[in-house]
Amino acid sequence: MISLECDNLFGTWRDQARWLLSHQVDPSQVSWGEVQAADLFATDELIPEGLGPFQTRVPKALLDLLESAACYHGDQRWSLLYEVLWRVSHGDRTAMLAGDKLGSELQRRIKQVSREAHHLHAFVRFIALPAQAGPELPEYVAWHEPAHDILKSASQHFVGRMGRHRWMIATPLDGVYYDGEQLIHQRECPEAWRQLAQNVEDPHxxxxxxxxxxxxxxxxxxxxxxxxxxxxxxxxxxxxxxxxxxxxxxxxxxxxxxxxxxxxxTKPGKRIVNPINVGGSLLPMAVYQPSDV
Known part of the structure; x- marks a missing residue:
């Protein structure tokens, strides 16, 4: 068993998967996990350096799907991606489709990630800091707790909507800060950001x-x-x-x-007179609002 740690970075996982694929390492022989878990399942086999002899081409659409699904927090987060990549690279493109058992789980994760991005857009509440806070601080801050790693990509939504205002979103995992020109992402949210976002008082x-x-x-x-x-x-x-x-x-x-x-x-009412038809003739009818009763 080969156990790897990609630090939850898609770019690192992609390089690892490329190496595994080039050496024809079956998905059943690979495990991704935390560093502590990796030590428990580390292989005693000598791992060759450099790429192996096997070469293949995969559609760009697959890489886009894998990158989206990589934001999902859950069991077999990275192993599932490699299994999909393995099957497609060996000619079985049904692994990308919802009709396949593996493809169905892939599509489900992508849908969950997309929905979590929508939740960020809908439920973030920015709070304005006092004007005297100073130019070194953001003008607006927000605290959010997403279920998946969507902050870096989904927060681009606010860049075009907040103008050149400085703003920050902090989460338990990471944080983003827009300084009016560029969006800065911190994979580990600074404690100062967390404290600021969680303790600011909204005057409104x-x-x-x-x-x-x-x-x-x-x-x-x-x-x-x-x-x-x-x-x-x-x-x-x-x-x-x-x-x-x-x-x-x-x-x-x-x-x-x-x-x-x-x-x-409890509101003041007024009397309204409407005509009603009785025996072919119109007669006035008094209609009373609740305050008249």
Whole structure:
């Protein structure tokens, strides 16, 4: 068994896979893992240097798929990619397709990575730092906890939307900082970035909570659908997140029926006269708003 460590870098894995493939090393004989695990399964065989005699060409589309799937956090993260590469390099391109068992898992991981990138775009909440913070600090900061390694690629989304403002996104794993001209990615998020993103206070938080609580419609609540679009693991890092459990509870306790009526009943109303047809003639009908009752 050959055990390798690529430090979760696709470029490093690609070089390792190229070497393995050139020496015709079967996927069952290779394992990728942490350094500690690699030591447990290290081979006693002499590993030759340089590329081996086997040469092959693989479609660029496959490399793009493998690079996307490489962002997925899960079991056999890198071994699965090599197994797909092995099969395609030996003429079996069905390994790239969803109809194949291996290809289906590959496509599932790519879909999960894409969805996690969408979550970053949808649920990041930038908070403005005070103007007197200084030019050495970003103008906007955000804290996010993605399930997969999508920050470096997915954060490009904000470059064209934030203009030349300086901003930063910190995660438990890595971080990005845009200085107004270039996007800087740190594979290990600096502790100063983490502290800044997690401890900054939003001066507009109360306004946001008021807005969210007023647009929430208990009559249209479907918790299962909401969880599909807004997973609960993100609630703790959203300003409105602390409101959601209470709003759901109120809706389940009957507010779906009378929540809006109660609010409307406290507003001043006016009398409206509408004609009704009785026996072929139009008669006025007084309609009263709740405050008239």
């Amino acid at each position: 938080s109360e306004m946001w909570l008021t807005y969210y609580s007023h647009i929430f419609n208990p009559a249209r609540l479907n918790p299962k659908v909401m969880e599909g679009h807004l997973p609960s693991r993100f609630w703790k890092n959203l300003p409105e997140g602390k409101l959601i459990p209470g709003l759901i509870s109120e809706a389940r306790m009957g507010k779906q029926k009378d929540g809006q009526a109660k609010l409307i009943g």
